[in-house]
Amino acid sequence: MTWTEHAWQAIAPIYKRIIEMPFLAELSKGTLAQERFQFYIMQDSGYLEHFGKALALLGARAAATEDALAFMRFAENALVVESLLHESYLKDFGIPDKGTLEPACHHYVHFLKSTAALDAVEIGMAAVLPCFWIYKAVGDHISKSPQAPANPYQKWIDTYGGEEFGIAVRQAIAICDRAASATTEQTRAAMTKAFITASRLEYDFWDGAYQLRMWK
Numbered sequence: 001m002t003w004t005e006h007a008w009q010a011i012a013p014i015y016k017r018i019i020e021m022p023f024l025a026e027l028s029k030g031t032l033a034q035e036r037f038q039f040y041i042m043q044d045s046g047y048l049e050h051f052g053k054a055l056a057l058l059g060a061r062a063a064a065t066e067d068a069l070a071f072m073r074f075a076e077n078a079l080v081v082e083s084l085l086h087e088s089y090l091k092d093f094g095i096p097d098k099g100t101l102e103p104a105c106h107h108y109v110h111f112l113k114s115t116a117a118l119d120a121v122e123i124g125m126a127a128v129l130p131c132f133w134i135y136k137a138v139g140d141h142i143s144k145s146p147q148a149p150a151n152p153y154q155k156w157i158d159t160y161g162g163e164e165f166g167i168a169v170r171q172a173i174a175i176c177d178r179a180a181s182a183t184t185e186q187t188r189a190a191m192t193k194a195f196i197t198a199s200r201l202e203y204d205f206w207d208g209a210y211q212l213r214m215w216k
């Protein structure tokens, strides 16, 4: 079994809870309250900025040039392509600005940045993998569900269920598997732990948006 197969098995219960979340079930049907999507997009715009920087840092720390280039492309994609898409959502949904990072987003980006900066590079790569893989799995899951007519969230569904995103996801999976097979048992265990933590934080991010959770 590859490391990524093992890691996905480890998060199977978390992933099951993710696809059952009301945020995603309602987004899929197009019935999600606009206020909740607005909150999510504002937070996600802030998230992408930090996520992009964590990816760039991992690119700089990667040992193989090929992996460094892949992470730099991932960073550019998060900071330019995904961010532009979010800019368009901000406009479409009448959101004036990104606002501040609320607790779920704040926790997630700081986990990613500190792991990317301070832990072994393989662990940092494992920490960012759910950001790719879970979004792809969720996008595919929703794309295969019965399509709601004129779903206001269709653009979001198409982005993450799309083939272009799928290519990046497969690359990120392959890099992590290569890194895992070249490292020690101890680092592999830490990679799995980081992968699980990031998956929990993905859950929390959608939950925080559904609950409109803000600093007290």
Ligand SMILES: Cc1ncc(CN)c(N)n1
Residues within 6 Å of the ligand: 044, 047, 048, 082, 130, 131, 132, 135, 202, 205
């Ligand atoms: C919180 C979060 N995680 C992952 C992704 C997909 N890059 C995202 N846009 N937002």
